[in-house]
Amino acid sequence: MVSPAPWPSAEAVWAALEGIPDPEIPVVNVVEMGIVREVQVHEGRATITMTPTFSGCPALHTIRESLEHAVRKLGLEAEVRTVLSPPWSTDWISPEAKQRLERYGIAPPKPVGDLIQLEPSPTRCPRCGSLDTTLKNSFGSTLCKSIYVCNTCHEPFEGFKAV
Structure with missing residues (x-):
């Protein structure tokens, strides 16, 4: 009997999410912006925890859909959780993203x-x-x-x- 292929790892999910550009600033992605806080993978389901830059951010719906789509493309079910505490901080933006913002x-x-x-x-x-x-x-x-x-x-x- 052949055992089923293993599910994609959390690292694979992180890598997929790095391909999602910020909808309002496309030179940076949602991971390096610090919006994606955590990824957990368990038995075919990826749970992504995100913290929006602003609670009223107009791109929230687009970001959520993009996260879910990227996870489903890996063959996993997707659950996206929004967490507001601690609030997002610009200190969470990666140094590489800050350099890219400046070049932009x-x-x-x-x-x-x-x-x-x-x-x-x-x-x-x-x-x-x-x-x-x-x-x-x-x-x-x-x-x-x-x-x-x-x-x-x-x-x-x-x-x-x-x-």
Whole structure:
């Protein structure tokens, strides 16, 4: 009697999820953004725990569907759990993703850490590197970004909000 093939491992699921781009910032994926928190595989079922960047994120439905689709393509049943505590932090974004954001023209978030800053540090222009920038609007194209203008190269750019 031939034994059934083993189910894909949690590592295989993680690898599949790394192929899912963030719907709002396609140069980074949902794993390196820190949205996917945990993957468990047991008897043909993958349980994925995710924490959204913002509880009202308009891309939540798309992310959930993409996670489920990637798991089903591996031959597993999918369960996606949303966990809001601890809340997502920009500190969960991988260093590689922060570099890719900058190359894409989005100023990556500064480390949040545990301290409250009374005066925010300047946001570096992702195009010329200048710290001489001005916040023009705290609401960018998505909830997680603000709009800046560089006073050196005069180019507008988005900056990722640190949360």
